[in-house]
Amino acid sequence: MKLLSLFCLLSLAIISCNQGPKHPQADLVNARIGTPMTEATILFYADSIDATLNTYEKNVSLVYQLGEATMRVEKYSLNGKPVLFSEFKNDEGISNRIKKYYFKNDSLILLNEGAKVTKEGTDIFEDRRIYLRNNIPFTEEYRSSASLSALKSEHFQHKKKTISSQTKEYSNDIKSLNDAVNGADKFDLVFDNIISTPEESHILLKSKVPNGYTASISVQTPDAYVDSLLKDPLAFKGEKLNIKWEVKDKEAVYVPVAANVTSANGLKR
Template sequence: MKINILSFALLCLLLFQGCNSKPKHPQAGMASGEGATGMNDKSILSYSASIDRNINHFNKQYSLIYTSGDLSMYAEKYSGHSDGMLYKTFSANGTLTETVKSFYFKNDSLILVKEHTQLSKPEGQVQKDTRTYLRNNIAFKMESRTASSPEAIRTLPYLLIQPADQEYATENYPEQISMLENAIKGTDKFEMIFQNVSTYPDASYILLKGKNAANYTASIRVKDKDAFIDSLLHTPSIFKEEKLRLKWKIADKEAVYVPVADTVTSARGLNR
């Protein structure tokens, strides 16, 4: 009797294990726990979508709006939430082209580059979206779609870009990211120094220029004055060609000065 009871218990245990064991797919759990080098195009899209959904929980840093002739550029960085990170750059060539480029990272590895370009032609607009999937900064898949309006392009599927030699063109993504970091930090060719203040009836503008003979310039609109702005307006020569420590926000596609507290002296505006 004891043998029969033992055999029955063993049989139940084996059946229980068989019902709960499932074959492991090679890509199981890929969307959350795997390293960036093991991701495929579907898991990369899923992960980048999770960054977009949670973007308000990330720490945000942003640059000034830099201009050079008809060209302008602006950068953002989202970090400090989970293991994801996102850089975005906005660039324009006058009214001819506007481009938004997004760089998605997981665990410091670049996994996806999305680019949206709007091109204005005499016969109308051209909208183009491109997605580049990467491992170790090397593209393993590219796809795109093109339409004549933002509404139309959102309804279209992406089509695979098939290179003639089976290899996609190599881009120096680390160099691009380094440039965005410099733009956000105001270093290298994006290091700005004070030039002058232009005053108009509705607002004043702090004008900055590149320190190291760079051809970039930047401006910051002043809506509300404080002690530091008063000093800039009345004694601009003191600050001439100095690097200023300023706070600004981006609103309506321009940098807007954020006044400091009344207890902070105008000397805080100099980075000496």
């Protein structure tokens, strides 16, 4: 009997070890599959994602510009599947918007949007939430105020359902967010020029599409790659550059190439 008990304990220990550590969100992501989520459980789920953002895989887009408007996207994933897209849009003097798309089991469950809109010289702050099941909106709520501090004390009001709101498709929006992160389709930018000053340089990128998006990457730490671009920018004009960046203070900043790479020749495609 003692031998049997010892065997059982060893078996349990082996099973526990094989399971390995879980991501903090693993139980929340997989819990209650098939059970319809309510507004309250969706908000709880979204809050838990926000609280553990640093545990996810993060990918960021360039800071794209179109006219006076800029936009950038952050993508957070777990095991290769998106759990959150954050989209930041700023149209100078007109509006500043942040949209957050929350996913569970590959389905969009919440769109949370905050905005500052300027109308006739007056600022209006807005919050909007759209709750979804099976990628279909079932509830929308909204609040607004003349100041950000007052907005937080306002209660959300449910918006009346309309045919257009209930049949809204978000697949194109999600594709656009992915394209922004991956530099694809209308966000597929190529080298245009490099501008150098005593303090720093800027790599300028442009869309292959006329009047499309542009982007600038600040070079704060030059390397051999940047030296090649500065030496002969025309040789790389119109080429897709294989470079890395990070976003600091809402600006894309160049990440220097490894020391064993001596020029841009092998990286321009």
